[in-house]
Amino acid sequence: MLEQEKAEFRSLTEMVQRARHRLARGEWDYLVGAADTEASLRRNRAAVESWVFKPRILNDVSTVQVESELLGSPMRIPVILPPIGSVQAFDAGGGTSVARAAQDFGILQILSSACSPDYEAVAQGVPGPRIYQLYLVGDNAWMDDHIERAIAAGYTGFCLTADTQVYSRRERDVLKGYVPMSGRTATAAGDFSHQASMTWDTIAHVKAKHDIPLVVKGVMHGDDAKRCVDAGVDVIYVSNHGGRQLDHTLACIDALPEVSAAVAGRVPVVVDGGFMRGADVVKGLCLGADFVGMGRFEGLAMAAGGYAGLMQGLKILEQEIRINMALLGAPDLESLNPSLMQRAQPLAESGVLSAFPLLEDY
Numbered sequence: 122m123l124e125q126e127k128a129e130f131r132s133l134t135e136m137v138q139r140a141r142h143r144l145a146r147g148e149w150d151y152l153v154g155a156a157d158t159e160a161s162l163r164r165n166r167a168a169v170e171s172w173v174f175k176p177r178i179l180n181d182v183s184t185v186q187v188e189s190e191l192l193g194s195p196m197r198i199p200v201i202l203p204p205i206g207s208v209q210a211f212d213a214g215g216g217t218s219v220a221r222a223a224q225d226f227g228i229l230q231i232l233s234s235a236c237s238p239d240y241e242a243v244a245q246g247v248p249g250p251r252i253y254q255l256y257l258v259g260d261n262a263w264m265d266d267h268i269e270r271a272i273a274a275g276y277t278g279f280c281l282t283a284d285t286q287v288y289s290r291r292e293r294d295v296l297k298g299y300v301p302m303s304g305r306t307a308t309a310a311g312d313f314s315h316q317a318s319m320t321w322d323t324i325a326h327v328k329a330k331h332d333i334p335l336v337v338k339g340v341m342h343g344d345d346a347k348r349c350v351d352a353g354v355d356v357i358y359v360s361n362h363g364g365r366q367l368d369h370t371l372a373c374i375d376a377l378p379e380v381s382a383a384v385a386g387r388v389p390v391v392v393d394g395g396f397m398r399g400a401d402v403v404k405g406l407c408l409g410a411d412f413v414g415m416g417r418f419e420g421l422a423m424a425a426g427g428y429a430g431l432m433q434g435l436k437i438l439e440q441e442i443r444i445n446m447a448l449l450g451a452p453d454l455e456s457l458n459p460s461l462m463q464r465a466q467p468l469a470e471s472g473v474l475s476a477f478p479l480l481e482d483y
């Protein structure tokens with residue numbers, strides 16, 4: 122009943138307002154913050170806002186098809202829930218609540234190894250297809266053991282995050298001495314030596330040894346995308362970690378066309394970074410992605426109301442995607458292409474919450 126009440130927001134603006142209201146300053150800053158000057162974060166948003174639609178008219182949009190499939194799992198909308206470390210800081214249900222919402226709504230979740238409950242407990246609570254993202258805090262034998270256990274627990278994909286070979290300086294956290302919940306234990310004490318020594322050999326090792334689709338997250342360069350596909354990587358994930366790792370990167374939506382051209386349709390391409398609204402998702406798809414990841418959206422929805430908040434957020438997001446596609450004259454995912462887009466001057470200063478200009482007014 123309480124969950125029901127919490128989820129009664131009518132718009133994504135209200136969802137963000139509730140999240141802000143429920144979170145303490147430390148958790149809020151951990152969620153919305155980024156590395157160093159937060160330029161990568163602002164640039165992600167600025168670039169998403171710099172693309173505008175050139176709609177087509179007189180296409181029959183009485184039905185709009187948005188369903189597809191990823192790694193054998195049906196996807197109700199072309200959106201994936203990215204790995205969020207310490208997601209239990211936003212709602213006590215943590216990874217299990219995200220898993221349940223992903224499953225009940227009908228999309229895939231990538232569960233982070235830096236959150237709780239852990240991957241085996243989540244799989245036990247909510248059996249079903251899911252991808253496991255593992256930060257390496259041990260050698261190849263340690264990794265192999267976890268991959269085998271993930272496969273035994275029913276995971277249908279394995280993800281390595283390649284943009285986090287060292288941990289960045291997140292100034293909001295540094296200034297407050299804030300340590301993210303899961304950072305208080307595991308990868309915790311800051312043992313990044315195994316992440317730091319991850320190489321193309323790690324990819325070759327996983328592909329040679331394990332029968333599970335491999336996602337490489339953090340691809341920002343066409344040459345790396347091509348090398349991943351040549352190495353047998355099954356999903357290319359364009360990301361700058363939401364601006365939380367290397368500062369001053371290219372915006373992810375701007376890295377997308379080069380990556381998409383290098384991949385040339387051989388495997389699915391996911392993009393994340395600054396996507397907050399249905400229209401943003403449609404922009405990512407037009408520019409070459411098959412799926413869009415929405416990290417802070419996931420965290421904000423969880424903070425707004427846990428499982429019920431995420432369900433409600435996804436339902437509103439679906440409406441926005443469908444309405445935007447219909448108004449763009451695109452009856453299905455195949456109709457989305459770069460000819461429907463053009464660059465234009467952003468309307469206002471971009472920031473992590475600039476997708477919600479009415480936040481202060483209501």
Ligand SMILES: Cc1cc2nc3c(=O)[nH]c(=O)nc-3n(C[C@H](O)[C@H](O)[C@H](O)COP(=O)(O)O)c2cc1C
Nearest residue numbers: 203204205206233282362363393394395415416417
């Ligand atoms: C609070 C938070 C925790 C995150 N933890 C992880 C993580 O454990 N593993 C990972 O690969 N990415 C992690 N990310 C990055 C997200 O998976 C995703 O790439 C990013 O949020 C996308 O940008 P967006 O927030 O603008 O959508 C985290 C992001 C946030 C906001």
